[in-house]
Amino acid sequence: MAERSIPLIDHRHHSARPTVPAHAAVPDGLLADRRGRPLRDLRISVTDRCNFRCSYCMPKEVFDKQHRFLPHSELLSFEEITRLARLFTLHGVKKLRLTGGEPLLRKGLEQLIEQLAELRTPDGEPLDITLTTNASLLARKAAALQAAGLKRVTVSLDALDDAVFRRMNDVDFPVADVLAGIEAAVAVGLAPIKVNMVVKRGVNDQEIVPMARFFRDNFAGKVVLRFIEYMDVGITNGWRMDEVLPSAQVVERIHAVFPLRALDPTQIGETAERWGYVDNAAGEQREIGVISSVTNAFCGDCNRARLSTEGKLYLCLFASRGHDLRSLLRDAAGYTDAQIAAAIGLVWQGRDDRYSELRGSAAGEAAAAAKVEMSYIGG
Numbered sequence: 001m002a003e004r005s006i007p008l009i010d011h012r013h014h015s016a017r018p019t020v021p022a023h024a025a026v027p028d029g030l031l032a033d034r035r036g037r038p039l040r041d042l043r044i045s046v047t048d049r050c051n052f053r054c055s056y057c058m059p060k061e062v063f064d065k066q067h068r069f070l071p072h073s074e075l076l077s078f079e080e081i082t083r084l085a086r087l088f089t090l091h092g093v094k095k096l097r098l099t100g101g102e103p104l105l106r107k108g109l110e111q112l113i114e115q116l117a118e119l120r121t122p123d124g125e126p127l128d129i130t131l132t133t134n135a136s137l138l139a140r141k142a143a144a145l146q147a148a149g150l151k152r153v154t155v156s157l158d159a160l161d162d163a164v165f166r167r168m169n170d171v172d173f174p175v176a177d178v179l180a181g182i183e184a185a186v187a188v189g190l191a192p193i194k195v196n197m198v199v200k201r202g203v204n205d206q207e208i209v210p211m212a213r214f215f216r217d218n219f220a221g222k223v224v225l226r227f228i229e230y231m232d233v234g235i236t237n238g239w240r241m242d243e244v245l246p247s248a249q250v251v252e253r254i255h256a257v258f259p260l261r262a263l264d265p266t267q268i269g270e271t272a273e274r275w276g277y278v279d280n281a282a283g284e285q286r287e288i289g290v291i292s293s294v295t296n297a298f299c300g301d302c303n304r305a306r307l308s309t310e311g312k313l314y315l316c317l318f319a320s321r322g323h324d325l326r327s328l329l330r331d332a333a334g335y336t337d338a339q340i341a342a343a344i345g346l347v348w349q350g351r352d353d354r355y356s357e358l359r360g361s362a363a364g365e366a367a368a369a370a371k372v373e374m375s376y377i378g379g
């Protein structure tokens, strides 16, 4: 087998078995971690596979032909995912985001969405079910996803310039097909749609204003473009600070052409800083967002947990250890819902993660050495 240039830590073997408390207290939805942060948002990776090879997430030289993806038997079944999602709602989760890899590669995803759409919070409210996709299959699947109960969708698009985009996804995939996916999603009512652009200085930062112009002039405000600072996720993307373009400069560049004004967050724990266009007509909602994990960390009210494709719970995007919930689901002991919910609660109560606040410090360096890959737990 060819020598790999970049080491990859196989997180499939780096996890702890959660403790099942002797007395499983009934969840009261008031769960908080060691920093007082509630649990509101569960990101569920439904596959570790992707048909793109974006260099900042799944570099081709690591995730090459020899890379062994998880066999189907290792993945959580739709029933197991739905059972876990239901238990997380008992602890306060109100939003589910389906991610990957590329979630639309998971066969029958509509069936999972149907199952999740039947779930209710303890107050009887439906969950906010959304999905992050590279849109390569969205034009074909938008109607079925919406009919299954999907509410919204986030699309990754790193450039409008076809040559730049093809280089960044590293599989020669055209911009036109991603835009066709966005149009299909708008047409079936999966709005507002968020489009995420990862900005890498010297690679696609020249696309910032063209992207802003395109999405402010098309889709009648139904698409919100967000600019994401290039992050040191995992250990394979060769991240360097000098390739990060701070969000403040992104806003400056757009403001110079299309004046912006700051908008208030829509909810606690929102990752994006919102900016509206000054020339919006009355009632018009055209805006952009910036997500600044590197230059303006937002760990203070981070209420997000992540579930890997085979059932490991991660408490931070930059975590280096997971908690193996699948081992409880599939244990011959037949743990009850109350026991597994209590085990989830115990894990969250012990959470102290704040990697983005620690980045660059000694503690941050120590944590950085074995970070999980974003393609494994979803963005």
Ligand code: SF4
Pocket (backbone or CB within 6 Å): 293, 298, 299, 300, 302, 303, 304, 315, 316, 317, 318, 353, 354, 355, 356, 357
């Ligand atoms: S670095 Fe971790 S704790 Fe901080 S906002 Fe991101 S996921 Fe949350």
